[in-house]
Amino acid sequence: MTHPSVEQVWDWLGEVPDPEIPVITLTDLGIIRDVAWQDDTLVVTVTPTYSGCPATSLINFEIDRALREKGVENIELKRQLSPAWTTDWLTEEGRAKLEEYGIAPPQPAGGPERCPRCGGTDLEKLSQFGSTPCKAQWRCRECLEPFDYFKCI
């Protein structure tokens, strides 16, 4: 029996949405670290975003389901802690999708570059934490709207 290629599997995983921010995919998020065949078993290596992120088990479930739907039968999900996930692994496409969705993408400076709604740059931090572990809450002083900022870690 021939296996689907590793490239094919990456493409499939690139269609699986993140359960908490469905506009980006698991590959956009950069949490899929490796895909490899070991004999007849497809080994997918995943790194958690935050150690206590409740989406982690759901993400594993979604990966498993997506690959089974494509006919892969033996799947092993490996958790990799190191190197620890960093927002540097978000793809450019993922960052653009986040901003379009209304979430300011992470910046090395530690705060959003501009308001994802109006592009304003007069911004203030409301809280270092937001509706999910990966986000902080900011507000734009130009359009006065609060918005989520994807924290840089």
Added chain:
Amino acid sequence: MADTDKQALLQFLLRMGDNTLILGHRVSEWCGHAPVLEEDIALANTALDLIGQTQMWLDYAAEVQGEGKSADDLAFLRDAWDFRNVLLVELPNGDFGQTLMRQFLFDAWASIMLGRLQSSRDERVREIAEKASKEVAYHVERSADTVVGLGDGTEESHARMQAALDYLYPYVGELFESDAVDAAMAEAGIAPDPANLRAEYDALVGRVLADATLQVPEGAFVHRGGRDGAMHTEHLGHLLCTMQWLQRAYPGCQW
């Protein structure tokens, strides 16, 4: 690994995991009760990070123990005397200021400890520390900011923060105690001798408390007995009654 080394490693991992477990549970008690929505969310997220770190520490502890137990078994099926957390983290929340003061006193230690553990000779400890320290960097920034904001705030908030510090400070010393377990960990290059973290801790905490216009209490008295399980406070048993209720009422229940 020799059996004594294995036992020491297990104790070390339980100390790390029980600290984050018990503090995570305490902080989660605020969920739905914080003074403003942003703080409620921040506390819940902090608790979540701590529980996530617990999972990593206790997963490893259960593996080292080698009795086929899981992290959940360790969290939910042990009784008070088997817990190895410092007394500081099991103390009741008190008011919001006291909760954040306790958080700061713990976060400051955790940020320094996890920094050191990133050069542990044990690969798994190193990996967990690398992951957890990214989260703790956020925690300490927030708890320090809040301590300064409330300490250097109104007359009322300042008085409450000073009272919180006076109450909690005698529990800080336990974080830096050393025993045979610590000596074995230091000898094996797995973890630093906690006593060696004290100078860095005092510098960090001293700086923040000075900004907060708060006085570090005098006196060297230290409440101890948590990290070696010799004597926990009465509060731990009450906490476990809530945290372990489901497993006590329905042993072995899974969902």
